[in-house]
Amino acid sequence: MNGKRPRGSPYRLADARERFNGWRMGRPFLAGILTVLGAISILYPSYAGLTIGQLTIHIATTAGCGSLIIGGLLVMLGLVMWLQPVMHVFAGSGAILLALASIPVSNLGGFFLGLLLSLLGAALSIAWTPSQPSSAHPSSSMGS
Template structure:
C-alpha cells in the first residue's frame, strides 16, 4: 500500500484513489453507472409524489409493479457489470431487452430518460474489452536498451522452413550465423 510513502491521511487518500482507479480500470465502470442511473429514472416516476402547495399529485397507474420489476432487474444487471466483468455481454444484452420492455410497461421507459441511459450503458457494456495491465502496456514497459532490435534480429526457423528455402539462401544464412558466433567468441 505504498510502503515508501510517509504516513498521513493525504497519502492514505492517494492510496485509496489508486486502488479505486485500478479496480475501475478492470471493469465496464461507466456502463454500470449509466445503467444504474437509467434504472433509477425508470423506477422513480411511478412512486414519486409531487406536492404543489396543499395539493398532492400522484401517478396512480398500473406501471408501478412493472417499473419495480424492470428497474430492479436493470439495477442488478448494472451491478453485475461491476462485480462480474466477465458477464458484461450478458448483462448488456439483458439491459437492452429490459430497457426496450420498459417503453410500454413503465411510463415510456422513465419518460425516455431511463430508456436512453440504460441503452447507452448497455451498449458500452457490450463494447467493453478488458484492458492490458500496466506492465504489459508498451509505453509503460521497462525494457533493456536494444532488446526490441535484438528480438527482431533473432531469426529462429524450423527445419521445415529451411527445406523450403533455396540451398544458396540456407548456405548464406548458416555462414552469417557462423560469422556471428566467431565474432562473439573473440
C-alpha cells in the same frame, strides 16, 4: 526502508485513489453507473408524488409493479457489470431488453430518460473490452 507508509500519512488517500482507479479500469464502470441511473429514473416516477401548490399528483397505475421489476433488474445488471466484468455482454444484453420493455410497461421508460440512460449503459457494457496489461514492445528487445 520497507516501502510502507506510516498510518497517519497523507499518502493513504492517494493510495486508496490509485487502488480505486485500478479497480475501476478493470471493469465497465461507466456502463454500470449509467444503467443504475437509468433504473432509478424508471423507478422514480411510479413511486414519487408531484406536489403543485395544494394539488398532489401520483402516477398510480399498473406501471408501479412493472417499474419495480424492471428497475430492480436493471440495478442488479448494473452491479453485475461492476462485480462480474466477465459477464459484461450478458448484462448489457439483458439491460437492452429490459430498457426496451420499459417503454410500454413503465411510463414510457421513465419518460424516455431512463430508457436512454439504460440503453447507453448497456451499449457501453457490450462494447467494453478488458484492457491488456502493458508489456514491452516486441521490437524493443530486438537488436538493430
